[in-house]
Amino acid sequence: MNASGSRGAAAYLGATLALAILAALAFAVGRFPVAVGDLLGAFGAKLFGLAYPLPENVETVIFKVRGPRVLAALLVGAALAAAGTAYQGMFRNPLVSPDLLGVATGAALGAVLGIFLSRDVWTIQAFAFAGGLAAVGLVYWIGSSVPRHDPLLALVLTGIVIGTLLGSGIALLKYLADPYNQLPAITYWLLGSLASINPSDLVAVALLVLAGLAPMLLLRWRMNLLALPDDEARALGVDTKRLRLVVIVAATLMTAAAVAVSGIIGWIGLIVPHAARLLVGPDFGRLLPLAMLLGAAFLLAVDTLCRTIAAIEVPPGVLTAMLGTPFFLWLFAASRKGW
Amino acid sequence: MLRADKLSFGFPGRTIGAGIEFTLAPGEVLCLLGPNGGGKTTLIRTLLGLLPAHAGSVHLGDRPLAHVRRQDIARTVGYVPQAHAGAFAYRVQDMVLMGRTAHMGLFSTPSDRDREAAARAVGTLGIGHLADRAFTEISGGERQLVLVARALAQEPGILIMDEPTASLDFGNQVRVLGHVRRLAAQGIAVLMSSHQPDHALQCADRALLLGEGKAIELGKPQEVIRPDTLKRLYGVDVRIVDNTCLPDYALRQ
Numbered sequence: 001m002n003a004s005g006s007r008g009a010a011a012y013l014g015a016t017l018a019l020a021i022l023a024a025l026a027f028a029v030g031r032f033p034v035a036v037g038d039l040l041g042a043f044g045a046k047l048f049g050l051a052y053p054l055p056e057n058v059e060t061v062i063f064k065v066r067g068p069r070v071l072a073a074l075l076v077g078a079a080l081a082a083a084g085t086a087y088q089g090m091f092r093n094p095l096v097s098p099d100l101l102g103v104a105t106g107a108a109l110g111a112v113l114g115i116f117l118s119r120d121v122w123t124i125q126a127f128a129f130a131g132g133l134a135a136v137g138l139v140y141w142i143g144s145s146v147p148r149h150d151p152l153l154a155l156v157l158t159g160i161v162i163g164t165l166l167g168s169g170i171a172l173l174k175y176l177a178d179p180y181n182q183l184p185a186i187t188y189w190l191l192g193s194l195a196s197i198n199p200s201d202l203v204a205v206a207l208l209v210l211a212g213l214a215p216m217l218l219l220r221w222r223m224n225l226l227a228l229p230d231d232e233a234r235a236l237g238v239d240t241k242r243l244r245l246v247v248i249v250a251a252t253l254m255t256a257a258a259v260a261v262s263g264i265i266g267w268i269g270l271i272v273p274h275a276a277r278l279l280v281g282p283d284f285g286r287l288l289p290l291a292m293l294l295g296a297a298f299l300l301a302v303d304t305l306c307r308t309i310a311a312i313e314v315p316p317g318v319l320t321a322m323l324g325t326p327f328f329l330w331l332f333a334a335s336r337k338g339w
Numbered sequence: 340m341l342r343a344d345k346l347s348f349g350f351p352g353r354t355i356g357a358g359i360e361f362t363l364a365p366g367e368v369l370c371l372l373g374p375n376g377g378g379k380t381t382l383i384r385t386l387l388g389l390l391p392a393h394a395g396s397v398h399l400g401d402r403p404l405a406h407v408r409r410q411d412i413a414r415t416v417g418y419v420p421q422a423h424a425g426a427f428a429y430r431v432q433d434m435v436l437m438g439r440t441a442h443m444g445l446f447s448t449p450s451d452r453d454r455e456a457a458a459r460a461v462g463t464l465g466i467g468h469l470a471d472r473a474f475t476e477i478s479g480g481e482r483q484l485v486l487v488a489r490a491l492a493q494e495p496g497i498l499i500m501d502e503p504t505a506s507l508d509f510g511n512q513v514r515v516l517g518h519v520r521r522l523a524a525q526g527i528a529v530l531m532s533s534h535q536p537d538h539a540l541q542c543a544d545r546a547l548l549l550g551e552g553k554a555i556e557l558g559k560p561q562e563v564i565r566p567d568t569l570k571r572l573y574g575v576d577v578r579i580v581d582n583t584c585l586p587d588y589a590l591r592q
Binding site for chain 1: 384389410423427430437441445447
């Protein structure tokens with residue numbers, strides 16, 4: 001207890017420190033470097049009303065350009081990691097990502113449809129959000145009305161089939177899209193990006209992420225029992241069908257909100273919960289906050305790299321895959337113990 | 340305490356067994372015997388309310404099981420499933436603590452009282468040395484003991500065990516059956532299924548022989564476990580010598 005308790009505390013401390021350093025870096029580096037002193041001064045002035053003379057362009061870079069983007073990276077990273085943690089526990093499988101039931105594919109189809117119909121950014125985001133919810137709703141409805149002994153397997157298989165169908169819908173729209181304007185926009189959206197985030201998006205996403213997070217935090221003990229075989233969890237007094245529905249709704253809400261503003265950024269929901277579980281074990285109450293911290297830190301680091309390593313911005317989805325694949329293979333090879 | 344009345348059971352759309360009648364009294368050990376695929380596990384799932392009865396009824400105390408909430412069933416009936424490997428590396432003490440869930444509020448986490456109850460259950464089974472180990476890393480026999488401890492943490496009046504000795508070595512079989520007897524002596528009613536008629540002869544007060552989709556016999560193990568009933572259940576020739584079932588081929592030597 002004590003050994004693992006102190007290991008958990010160390011993990012939390014380390015993750016928080018890393019997050020703070022990464023956040024400072026994200027504000028400081030870029031095409032327009034900001035000195036650390038200016039950064040501290042700017043936040044001192046904003047938060048505590050300290051007098052600090054700051055050139056206007058520096059203030060604009062900190063609060064108007066980089067601020068929303070840093071917040072978006074934290075929010076999207078934490079949301080994807082939380083949804084992945086919940087799904088991996090619920091589907092009793094460490095290789096599961098939040099897209100298992102088709103939320104990202106559904107969101108992508110919604111966004112692509114919005115772009116195809118030449119709608120404005122807001123409508124495209126709304127389409128993406130609605131598409132994600134509708135896809136998971138459809139999968140849940142079909143998966144739970146098929147009479148099978150194993151409800152989880154029914155959900156997963158339905159998710160795969162519906163995901164393929166939605167994928168072909170995306171392919172069709174890409175084929176029909178105007179190749180000079182729409183197709184590049186579709187491709188760009190599907191690669192994911194935090195560059196075009198705006199502050200009013202952030203408020204909406206934050207509210208939706210909180211709405212999804214609240215039931216997970218409240219039900220954190222019971223979430224552990226979903227990792228047991230269904231019969232056992234029910235015999236221990238848990239209404240697994242209802243709990244599963246709550247978790248699916250919560251995780252879908254978070255993922256759909258994140259995907260709607262950032263596009264598809266893969267791997268975070270898959271590898272971050274995994275890494276967190278290696279650090280503090282599978283107990284959901286301890287795992288969820290750490291996974292969110294690590295997810296926020298990871299996406300912030302990736303996004304900072306994306307806008308600094310090359311003259312043009314690299315899509316974050318490309319970097320998460322490039323960093324995620326070797327990490328995942330290493331985990332796979334190195335962990336001989338249970339997940 | 341637990342009563343089955345003209346009970347038919349099975350999967351949705353397929354009835355496996357019918358006409359099951361018994362009452363399980365406090366402090367009694369009832370052993371369910373039958374061949375593979377004979378419906379022991381399905382009957383157990385029906386008695387736990389995990390599958391609906393096809394006809395007849397199961398009563399928990401004086402209430403029909405179908406009308407009792409999941410959480411209330413879990414406060415009265417402890418379930419020991421067949422040992423499995425587990426998906427994630429939960430520590431043994433957390434695994435046992437999960438047995439307390441039915442005593443917690445919907446949004447609660449384990450209280451000190453829950454932790455004490457779990458620690459007591461761990462102590463009863465003598466597995467304190469495993470408390471910090473991962474459930475995924477211990478042996479099959481140890482896992483079975485952990486699952487018994489988890490059921491005890493439920494503080495149940497009735498314990499339902501699905502083949503608790505399957506896949507255990509000789510020592511762990513003796514250990515688990517010893518715990519069954521001790522728990523019955525404390526007034527807990529135990530229903531366990533087994534592949535081994537000998538286990539019924541050694542530690543059960545009554546045996547229910549389940550075959551051909553019905554209860555073939557119900558009574559004292561020494562009276563219902565006979566060469567003819569075992570031939571009917573398993574299709575093999577055995578003789579009972581000194582309260583032990585010996586196969587014919589062994590006696591011919």
